[in-house]
Amino acid sequence: MTQETGFKNARILVAGGAGFVGSNLVHMLLAEDPKQIIVVDNLLSSDEVNVPSDKRVKFVVGSVTDTQVLANLPDDLDYAFNLVCYHGNQSSIANPMADHDNNLLPALTLFDRLKDIKTLRRVVYAAAACAVAEKTYDDPSPTTEEQPVSLVHDSPYSISKLVGELYGNYFHIRHGLPIVKARFSNVYGPREILGAGRWRGTAHTVWRNVTPTFVWKSLNGESLPLDNGGNTSRDFIFVEDMARGLMACALRGEAGGVYNLATGRETTILELANAINAATGNKSPLDLKPARDWDRSGKRFASTEKARTQLGFEAKVSIQEGINRTVEWTRQNTAVIQTCMDQHRKQLSQLG
Structure with missing residues (x-):
């Protein structure tokens, strides 16, 4: 089965499909000529402008924790992607209960519903590399899929993502759910x-x-704030590469398996800031700040060997190309972004 034909005439669920990664995945899946894509999203941290207008797309505004939404899912799904999350480490720190309700609980309720759908070829779960990566500011080694898991975490988001993996393992062992866990590195690009x-x-x-x-x-000529002087590093993967990786997990991933979706390259936040300023022409000096009090994540990047050998997946878009494309998309979508930002102006002003 090839990536070009694997989704042809398939019925696919994308939970969280109005979000940043989910919408890019939906657009890419449409090019594979599926029968139907069911997008379920409660729009908590997303916008319906991301959902393509296509007769093959059915958009359900709601949560996969809603029993009626779950009951209405068809019993002949071929693939399911669970990309639901409560957006962001710091939002989860501010409200751990909201993170539980919108990050962990959706995984549990959706897995429980999907276990009864016997036509499913694969269920792909968006896991997080940050939940298993070593916390270090020394020279990091690539995080592998076999990395030991610590029980000490610095955000509810990380905890929820890890427990989501554990629930996926349980439903695979107990009910044969054909789950593949895709551990995300730091995704960026259009539609965020x-x-x-x-x-x-x-x-x-x-x-x-x-x-x-x-x-x-940067596009607005502002100084870019660098926590810890920009010394932190991440593995930045362009969103279209991530979407291709998710599709590879669905088509070639081993049921019960876990795969890093990453570039395997380390980029410091200082390097990222300089690259973005170069792309926009921003001349404002960088704003060097101390480290965030909760963040001990340090430097990290992921091993890509398993994804390359078992999935045939490698990231294609360089960080410079990805930044250039993101800058151009942002320029073209300034009005939409500004409208979404403006709706929170009052709350932001109250925070000072």
Whole structure:
């Protein structure tokens, strides 16, 4: 089965499909000529503008924790992607209960429903590399899929993602759920809309991941804030590569298996900031700040050997190309982004 034909005439569920990664996946899946894509999203941290207008797409506004939404899912799904999450480490720190309700609970309820659908070829779960990566500021080694898991975590988000994997393992062993766990590295690219969704209690409702925040500020001539002087590093993967990796997990991933979806390359936040400023022409000096009090994540990048050998997946888009494309998308979608940001202006002003 090849990636070009594996989804042809398939019925596919994408939970969280109005979000940043989910919507890119939906657009890419449509090119494979599926029978139907069912997008379920409660728009907590996403926007319906991301959902393509296509007769093959059925958009359900709701949560997979809703018993009626679950009951209405068809019993002949071929593939399911669970990309639901409560967006962001710092939002989860501000409200651990909301993280539980919108990150961990959706995984449990959806797995429990999907276990009864016998036509499923694969269920792909969006896991998180940050939940297993070593916390270090020394020279990091690539995080493998066999990395020992610590019971000490610095955010409820990380905990929820890890427990989601554990539930996936349980449903695979107990009920034969054909789950594949895809451990995300730091994804960036088009359709990540600053301020998308409802207010979630902190400024990070608007100022989401580092790349879209830096791109927006850079395009507006602002200084880019570098926590810990930008010494932290991440493995940045372009969203279209991530979507291809998710599809490879569905088509070639071993049921019960886990795979890193990453580039295998380490980029410091300082390097990222300089690359973004070069792409936008921003001349404002960098704003060097101390480390965040909760964040001990340090430097990290992922091993890509298993994904390459077993899935045939390798990231194709370089960090410079990805930044250039993200900057251009942001320029073209300024009005949509500004509208989403503006809806939270009052709450942001109250935070000072």
